[in-house]
Amino acid sequence: MKRTQRRALGLAATLSVAALVTATVTASAGTESVSQDGEGYYQVSLEGNRSLSQLKATGADITRATSGGAEVATDSRGAQELRDRGYQVTYRSSLYAPVPKQATRAAAGTYYGGYHTVAAHEAHNAKVAADHPTLAKVHDIGDSYLKTTGKGGHDIQAVCITESADKACSLSTAGKPKMVLMGQIHAREVSTGELAYRWIDELTTSADPEIVQLRKTRELWVIPIANPDGVDKVASRPDRPISQRKNMNYTSADEAKCGGTSAFRQAGVDLNRNSDLAWDPNEGTACGQTFPGVKAASEPETQAVQGFLAKVYPDKKDDDYKAAVKPGASGVFLTLHAYGNYVIHPYSFTNTTKAPDAAALKTLGKKMTAFNKYRLGTAGETVGYTAPGGTDDWAYGRLGVAGYTFEVGGSSGTCGGFFPAYSCMDGFWEKNRGAFIAAAQGAADPYGQKG
Known part of the structure; x- marks a missing residue:
């Protein structure tokens, strides 16, 4: 097999995996996919002795308290920072409304x-x-x-x-x-x-x-x-x-x-x-x-x-x-x-x-x-x-x-x-x-x- 053919097949395989990952994320998030950089709302569990004030001290952008935890607005980097601190963090929904991109464009002003x-x-x-x-x-x-x-x-x-x-x-x-x-x-x-x-x-x-x-x-x-x-x-x-x-x-x-x-x-x-x-x-x-x-x-x-x-x-x-x-x-x-x-x-x-x-x-x-x-x-x-x-x-x-x-x-x-x-x-x-x-x-x- 020629090297160019191997590269083409390798690229196709990579794209197939990427498509599978994207589909999985979309399915887990409902009808919308995770937005660019994972910007969205995340559920943070407050297990054990963790408190809302402790979560607040991390600088997390708390939007509301929820049963057993809190909702925060962040991106994939912020979510990982919280995980690194020992918090259980789950993506909930995109920061942006699930509307086609072309619909977000508007008139001057x-x-x-x-x-x-x-x-x-x-x-x-x-x-x-x-x-x-x-x-x-x-x-x-x-x-x-x-x-x-x-x-x-x-x-x-x-x-x-x-x-x-x-x-x-x-x-x-x-x-x-x-x-x-x-x-x-x-x-x-x-x-x-x-x-x-x-x-x-x-x-x-x-x-x-x-x-x-x-x-x-x-x-x-x-x-x-x-x-x-x-x-x-x-x-x-x-x-x-x-x-x-x-x-x-x-x-x-x-x-x-x-x-x-x-x-x-x-x-x-x-x-x-x-x-x-x-x-x-x-x-x-x-x-x-x-x-x-x-x-x-x-x-x-x-x-x-x-x-x-x-x-x-x-x-x-x-x-x-x-x-x-x-x-x-x-x-x-x-x-x-x-x-x-x-x-x-x-x-x-x-x-x-x-x-x-x-x-x-x-x-x-x-x-x-x-x-x-x-x-x-x-x-x-x-x-x-x-x-x-x-x-x-x-x-x-x-x-x-x-x-x-x-x-x-x-x-x-x-x-x-x-x-x-x-x-x-x-x-x-x-x-x-x-x-x-x-x-x-x-x-x-x-x-x-x-x-």
């Missing part, structure tokens, strides 16, 4: 099938204000990290929608009761910015009597993108978005160092662990996904959001987070996250201290979950872990504002995880539109003090 880039959001905000000058006004509430360092970046924008917005919508506590909805503080949670985008359009164009009444009686503020630098990085790989959770402050750890092992170990600061209520310096390492920063409220994005909320909401809370809100408290704050199909109310930083207004927070929460059918509870009761330094806790604990986290989407399938198919947005909107309206309606008296 969008990525992954239709999700809007930061520039597209900014253009949308400007157009809404120009098209509806008496209904909408755009405010610059602060700068992203990269902008503060002269490396590009963005203004953080808040859109205010109400009747006579040209005369109202000032950055003050005066005027109508206020609801604030915020998206993409965690950049990779792409559905949340899109819900904010749709909420803006609904508030400015709908003739629904409930929406018309809200425009008359409420100031409806929307921060579509709270972490614009991070979203730029997510969208920089349009077909398979980069799983960037944090902002782009890389002073504590450089990208090369963090990315040298698993791609899910990243530099930056988790903005939802950086608020100055219950900030915990031990929450995560510099390369871990929950790194809280070098000090409380260290990040310009955190300062922008906290400063904005303190300007528009009356302060009806003593400094003691264990104190109940004072009479006359108003306002609702929704921060959108993914995933789990939860509505989470304070407190999220602890499993031992109950919010003094928990009963009232649950009452309003039930009005929202009547629409989206999400599970209502604290972080410990829903995702199964604590989240110190979060913005919803800060809004309630510092100002007395009824703060909630929405975790949008399920944990698996086309419409699950951080990167659901864009086609899922219609369903997410249908579920949450009524919940947003209920939140806005409750803003005048969220604690039922007038009843």
Whole structure:
């Protein structure tokens, strides 16, 4: 047999083996195959004396607690690191929705099938204000990290929608009761910015009597993108978005160092662990996904959001987070996250201290979950872990504002995880539109003090 023939047969055999391996992986993972680099969700077993806090100390990107363990987002390198530490790790599903690659391509200004880039959001905000000058006004509430360092970046924008917005919508506590909805503080949670985008359009164009009444009686503020630098990085790989959770402050750890092992170990600061209520310096390492920063409220994005909320909401809370809100408290704050199909109310930083207004927070929460059918509870009761330094806790604990986290989407399938198919947005909107309206309606008296 000629050498070239032997090589051809050898190559054919190699390809056959590769095809068999691919088929085996596909069968074991259901209808989808393991994505490039094994990026996906993995089940980690907590056997023996292992605890969730020990797993967290490894820097693992824990997405939720599960029966007998936890789910983590990682890649094949990160999974192997955990196995090397003695953990039993099982691949569960791809990080990306099982949709054809060509369906992830989209028009200019969008990525992954239709999700809007930061520039597209900014253009949308400007157009809404120009098209509806008496209904909408755009405010610059602060700068992203990269902008503060002269490396590009963005203004953080808040859109205010109400009747006579040209005369109202000032950055003050005066005027109508206020609801604030915020998206993409965690950049990779792409559905949340899109819900904010749709909420803006609904508030400015709908003739629904409930929406018309809200425009008359409420100031409806929307921060579509709270972490614009991070979203730029997510969208920089349009077909398979980069799983960037944090902002782009890389002073504590450089990208090369963090990315040298698993791609899910990243530099930056988790903005939802950086608020100055219950900030915990031990929450995560510099390369871990929950790194809280070098000090409380260290990040310009955190300062922008906290400063904005303190300007528009009356302060009806003593400094003691264990104190109940004072009479006359108003306002609702929704921060959108993914995933789990939860509505989470304070407190999220602890499993031992109950919010003094928990009963009232649950009452309003039930009005929202009547629409989206999400599970209502604290972080410990829903995702199964604590989240110190979060913005919803800060809004309630510092100002007395009824703060909630929405975790949008399920944990698996086309419409699950951080990167659901864009086609899922219609369903997410249908579920949450009524919940947003209920939140806005409750803003005048969220604690039922007038009843």
